[in-house]
Amino acid sequence: MAKNKNIIDESTSIGNKISRRDILKTAGVGGVGVILGASGLSGLLSISESKATTKDAHEIVPFYGKHQSGITTKTQNHVYFVSLDVTTSKKEDLVQLFKDWTKAADLLSEGKAVGDLSSNEFLPPKDTGEAAGLSASNLTITFGVGPSLFVKDNQDRFGLKAKQPKELVGLPKFPLDALEEEWTGGDLCIQACADDLQVSFHAVRNLIRIARGKAILRWAQTGFQRTKQADPKSETPRNLFGFKDGTANPDVNNESQMNKQVWVQPGDGPDWLVNGSYLVVRRIQMFIEVWDRTTLKDQENTFGRYRENGAPIGQKNEFEKLDLKQKNEKGEYSIPADSHTRLSHGDGSQQILRRAYSYSDGMDLKTGSFDAGLLFLCFQRAPSKQFIPIQNRLAKMDKLNEYISHRGSAIFACLPGTKSSGFIGETLFN
Numbered sequence: 152m153a154k155n156k157n158i159i160d161e162s163t164s165i166g167n168k169i170s171r172r173d174i175l176k177t178a179g180v181g182g183v184g185v186i187l188g189a190s191g192l193s194g195l196l197s198i199s200e201s202k203a204t205t206k207d208a209h210e211i212v213p214f215y216g217k218h219q220s221g222i223t224t225k226t227q228n229h230v231y232f233v234s235l236d237v238t239t240s241k242k243e244d245l246v247q248l249f250k251d252w253t254k255a256a257d258l259l260s261e262g263k264a265v266g267d268l269s270s271n272e273f274l275p276p277k278d279t280g281e282a283a284g285l286s287a288s289n290l291t292i293t294f295g296v297g298p299s300l301f302v303k304d305n306q307d308r309f310g311l312k313a314k315q316p317k318e319l320v321g322l323p324k325f326p327l328d329a330l331e332e333e334w335t336g337g338d339l340c341i342q343a344c345a346d347d348l349q350v351s352f353h354a355v356r357n358l359i360r361i362a363r364g365k366a367i368l369r370w371a372q373t374g375f376q377r378t379k380q381a382d383p384k385s386e387t388p389r390n391l392f393g394f395k396d397g398t399a400n401p402d403v404n405n406e407s408q409m410n411k412q413v414w415v416q417p418g419d420g421p422d423w424l425v426n427g428s429y430l431v432v433r434r435i436q437m438f439i440e441v442w443d444r445t446t447l448k449d450q451e452n453t454f455g456r457y458r459e460n461g462a463p464i465g466q467k468n469e470f471e472k473l474d475l476k477q478k479n480e481k482g483e484y485s486i487p488a489d490s491h492t493r494l495s496h497g498d499g500s501q502q503i504l505r506r507a508y509s510y511s512d513g514m515d516l517k518t519g520s521f522d523a524g525l526l527f528l529c530f531q532r533a534p535s536k537q538f539i540p541i542q543n544r545l546a547k548m549d550k551l552n553e554y555i556s557h558r559g560s561a562i563f564a565c566l567p568g569t570k571s572s573g574f575i576g577e578t579l580f581n
Contacts (some may be wrong), residue, residue: 214292219567228376232340252574259354265277265278278357282350287345288344288350301329333562339366341358341499368557373510391511392437415532416532425567432526435527454491508528
């Protein structure tokens with residue numbers, strides 16, 4: 152996975168050919184982005200429906216709806232997550248970007264290209280083409296806005312300061328955090344999940360291309376789970392430590408639970424976010440070589456669950472209700488006091504919807520070990536009452552902290568869904 156601050160296409164305008172080398176000279180190799188608004192390429196943003204259709208209609212997740220897809224949607228095999236910085240200073244540009252993104256995301260979710268092939272050979276194709284012939288692969292595209300979109304450097308950037316929810320503020324610094332700027336923050340985010348990584352990358356690539364002149368990449372991370380083909384029983388996925396991850400999630404099919412734990416409700420804050428949700432992202436590096444030298448008993452005590460079947464220690468089944476009062480023959484709690492399961496559970500009143508993916512980015516050049524870990528994504532109705540108190544407990548005494556390090560962090564408000572006659576972000580910008 153490459154971390155890029157800009158994306159540059161080989162582009163040519165009619166009657167005024169611009170070489171890739173000229174573009175590089177104009178932008179500067181180390182620049183923060185390329186703005187081609189005056190290059191005659193505005194046609195790239197003209198999005199029309201392609202004639203291409205997907206053969207696998209059952210692999211299509213509708214883009215339009217009351218809520219954005221990709222939150223309670225059954226977790227796909229892959230994620231491509233990106234954080235972006237807005238470069239335009241005009242609100243109307245931002246509104247147009249979300250309108251363009253909405254049209255493109257709808258087409259992409261159906262396995263279609265973002266535009267027909269141009270008949271002009273001196274212009275790049277509107278769609279980058281690497282997903283041609285592929286199914287929609289259950290692609291979902293979820294958009295969010297960060298605190299810095301509202302206020303940055305004490306500036307009310309787009310006249311939206313009065314609409315910033317109290318919950319949408321930078322996360323506090325937790326004990327043992329080792330955050331790196333290159334994996335932290337962002338004005339906007341795109342979460343593209345699909346059962347095919349090329350499909351999810353294609354979606355992000357084209358959305359960022361559409362954003363040229365308005366927003367640029369800040370950071371990006373791919374992630375994976377076991378594939379549905381490898382696990383036809385659809386059991387709880389395992390993380391890179393070999394333990395099941397996500398057992399305690401609330402039931403996404405229970406509307407009452409979702410309204411209580413995930414979806415923003417009327418009266419929670421500004422009305423524009425009703426039916427949306429708050430997303431917390433944490434890039435967590437795992438020291439898997441150290442873990443691999445740890446005894447099975449210590450590993451299980453660290454998580455508070457058996458590795459083989461995911462059941463809480465002292466119990467038999469993965470989904471049994473936690474018995475935090477149960478003690479072993481030594482009079483100690485069966486589920487250790489500093490175990491991840493006990494601390495994350497607390498008194499049971501705080502729940503979040505976990506949607507985590509593993510990542511592996513080759514080798515950590517500083518240590519010569521794997522650069523691998525967890526892209527932790529979780530959705531909730533109110534971070535101050537859910538993620539933050541949970542993470543405060545974990546950061547202070549979770550035994551798992553011996554084997555992990557939090558390198559990246561961000562918070563976003565994931566916008567409510569929209570109808571085909573509207574656009575994502577309409578409630579915020581209108």
